[in-house]
Amino acid sequence: MPREEEWDVPDLDSLMKSETKHEWISEPRYKRMFDDIEDALQGVMGKGRFEWVDRRVFDQVFDRLTLLALHKLMQQGEIETIDYPIARGKEAHVFHATSKLGPLAVKIFHTTNAVFKGLAKYIDGDPRFSGLSRRHRELVNIWVRKEFRNLKRMRKSGLRVPEPLYNLKNVLVMEFIGDDESPSPRLKDVKVEDPMSVFEELLEMAAVIWQTCDLVHADLSEYNILWHDGRPWVIDAGQAVITRHPSAQEFLVRDVTRLTQWVGRQGHHVDVAESLVRVLDGPVPDLPSLPRVD
16 A cells, blocks of 8 residues: 655764765675665666666665665565666666566665755745755655655546655655566657647646646656556656645646647647646546556
8 A cells, every 4th residue: 555654764864975885885784784685686786687787877876875765665575676777867767676566666866966956946835845854865855755745646636647655765666657577658759649639638637637636747748758558647746846836837837838849749739828728727537546556
């Protein structure tokens, strides 16, 4: 059952500052922890049948606190293995993983200061996260909790988004969208038979996000939409804000504009203003619930 989990650890932020790559793994207390999960990380370490995986990804993403969080999730039985990267962005890497539930997507957010420098604007103004610390590490953890809650709210409204399952520190565990091994492609990488009907469906999804979920995605484009089983699925909801956010309408205009630009590149001209009115005030469907991952 999806849950948002808190885990109090000692103040390791100061330890991270003095960390040099993975020398800390040789310390006895951390070596025991790493020995527990090393076999489950063969993929990201580029070993065995995963020799094709770039080992540098492990060095870039799997710092001390990330491995501590993964260790806890594995000890709880939520994750069995982390296999290989399936997506990469400025803020995070997403990995194919396995579990007792089947394949999962594990999103690990980067912890370097530069990555989240411009993202506070998506947190400030959201009362769900008011009064929280703005230390960098805490900002990353807030962002993960924010994406978990946004996905949960969208999923509850029947929107096709990955089901969020667990979150811990900078790790978000979600439903895997794809076949057993390969993720579904992004909309930007596929040629759809009827772009106008896809646009209509995306506009309807944007309307549900705004009117029913009381959110705006704030980065809705063909880059953040997967094409799975002939239908669009919305991903990357971390930057979504509530409709009362000071910049919510600005973000909505940007989302709708990007959707109209996408369908325009498919040969269909659509008026941005008319599309925006439909999202703000048009009728929205009562979507059926999606099956749970269990």
